[in-house]
Amino acid sequence: ERVLSSANSIVDALRERSVEASGEPPSDRMLELALREYSRVFDEQEGGFGSAPKFPQSLQISLLLRVLRRLAEPEEQKLARRMIELTLFKMARGGIYDQIGGGFHRYSTDERWLVPHFEKMLYDNALLSVTYLEAYQLLKDNFYRQIGLETLDYMQQEMQSPEGGFYSAEDAGEVGLEGEFYVWSFEQLKSELSLDELKLAERYFGVTPQGNFEHGKNILVFDWGVPVETRAGQEFVALRKNLLEIRGKRQRPHRDEKILCGWNGLALSAFAKGYQIGGEERYLNAAQRCAEFLERIFVTEQGLKRRYFQGSVGIEATHEDYAFFIDGLIELYQSNFDLHWLELAIKLQDRQDAVFWDTNSPGYNFSVSEDAIIKKKDFLDNATPSANSVSLLNLIKLHGLAGEKRHYQRSRELAGLLSGLAHKYPLGFPKALSAFDYILEGGKEIIVVNPRGGSAGYEFVRKIQADFNPNQVVALCEPIAIEAQTALKPAAGRTLEAGRTTVYVCREHVCSAPTVNLEEAAAMCSEIRRME
Incomplete structure (x- = not known):
């Protein structure tokens, strides 16, 4: 009750x-x-x-x-x-x-x-x-x-x-x-890795004979003193791959x-x-x-x-x-x-x-x-x-x-x-x-009209999506299909300028003049309205 x-x-x-x-x-x-x-x-x-x-x-x-x-x-x-x-x-x-x-x-x-x-x-x-x-x-x-x-x-x-x-x-x-699949004893690592690999594991993951978990086991952490760039290095990638292969022999949860x-x-x-x-x-x-x-x-x-x-x-x-x-x-x-x-x-x-x-x-x-x-x-x-x-x-x-x-x-x-x-x-x-x-x-709508078979529109979209512009949506279409695309009403009637990829940058459906200058369009997409 x-x-x-x-x-x-x-x-x-x-x-x-x-x-x-x-x-x-x-x-x-x-x-x-x-x-x-x-x-x-x-x-x-x-x-x-x-x-x-x-x-x-x-x-x-x-x-x-x-x-x-x-x-x-x-x-x-x-x-x-x-x-x-x-x-x-x-x-x-x-x-x-x-x-x-x-x-x-x-x-x-x-x-x-x-x-x-x-x-x-x-x-x-x-x-x-x-x-x-x-x-x-x-x-x-x-x-x-x-x-x-x-x-x-x-x-x-x-x-x-x-x-x-x-x-x-x-x-x-x-x-x-719990966690047995993920943790390591120092002896396990010592038996599975070469001496050089063991030293790297000590440096990168902070492993010790005493461990940092129950029963002297080690939970692997990325040591705070190691630069983050190290994760992309050849030594780290090779060690991580080797440890993953060794761990893969265990019974998964x-x-x-x-x-x-x-x-x-x-x-x-x-x-x-x-x-x-x-x-x-x-x-x-x-x-x-x-x-x-x-x-x-x-x-x-x-x-x-x-x-x-x-x-x-x-x-x-x-x-x-x-x-x-x-x-x-x-x-x-x-x-x-x-x-x-x-x-x-x-x-x-x-x-x-x-x-x-x-x-x-x-x-x-x-x-x-x-x-x-x-x-x-x-x-x-x-x-x-x-x-x-x-x-x-x-x-x-x-x-x-x-x-x-x-x-x-x-x-x-x-x-x-x-x-x-x-x-x-x-x-x-x-x-x-x-x-x-x-x-x-004030959200933006980015309408990209791309020539049939052209790649410039897709490349432009990938470029602007690489930046953090969370308050916008992007539509990409070909001019021939626009009138038939009832789900994309804001794109209706948008045409190519001079036969080239054309971008319309709109804010709440009020659009700027179309542009074929993709650098200029990217800059418009990245404009931020700061808090007042």
Whole structure:
């Protein structure tokens, strides 16, 4: 009874909050308030926010990257940058990151990111790979790029099924032997490595005869005294490869092979971003395989399904499944510019609006169940972002790409609701605040009209996607197909100038004069509206 009472209280509180939301419009002041609130709980020694156990805070760091990009005051820039860099460096150097196989463990049991709970979750790695790649875009530190791409490599090698979807998790290990797959005794290393390799392991990974974990074992960490550039060096790469081969002879932890639609949407978005930023075709191929699987297995005439396991599909999708999948489809469209994926995103958004939007109390319901406990709204960010906040960004981007008024109107309703909640408790709404940053800067729409068979348009897109411009969408099309592309209304009538690749840079659908000067166009795409 106490559990039921508590659940009802939570549901009631959420409903009351949705009704009481002030509708206060988003403002730069809200982002500056969030910066101050994060600095208040920031760990100045070890990075991250709060005390142990410490969870990877991808959403918070992604928000701080957006805030840093638009801050005008040098002291505030310094503060935001320190929180970002210390947290990302400490996590990537610590035991929470698998220094040999790539990918992040679930959380750290201590404040130093040393001893993790060794489980690896799909959603954590999808979100963290994007955060590290965004940090690379903004700060141009190759260490972030390396960690982001290593994380994608881990996901592709160990978590992508032969059918294309991604499994949910890898366990920590057998009870009483958690982490055994990942840790090393000094004697093990001594017996497996040459003397020179052992010395390198001591230098790079801090291994000692005493160890830093239970029973004298060593959790490998990337020693703080070793320059980050070392990770790209021949010695480090060879040692890491050798250790991975040795570890590969051990029994891997059990893998949870459920394939969940929503979590796969996060993975789809991550691999699409990985291609946009990293430029390697294998990431695009992984994203396309994932999208094809999700469409084939989960998309039905009656709507989305949620879970696939050993050939069986079941459970009606929740709002989260729709929101995360739509987000991934939008990013995939902006990677290969196959209009099919944008059209599917629009179709699913329309279905989401019809099924989950609450006409009595604004916001999307978590599920379609009539059960009083289950039927609630997902506003707060947790280990995964709030589905309502993800939907806000989806609606903003879909309006930018498709130009449909219904997406704009719904996004403004949702922004008003979330703004009232985020104003009261900014620490709980980093994803919503990231969406507000998009609104406040005034999102850009980049329309690239490319001659049939030409490569200049694609090269231009790759160039602008290498930089951190989170508040814009990109459409690329050929002039012949424009009138037929009903999903790309803002591109209708856009033509080539002098038969060359032509770029239209628009802000909230008000476009500058077309230009064939791609350097000039790239500079326009990179223009930033600073906070006032």
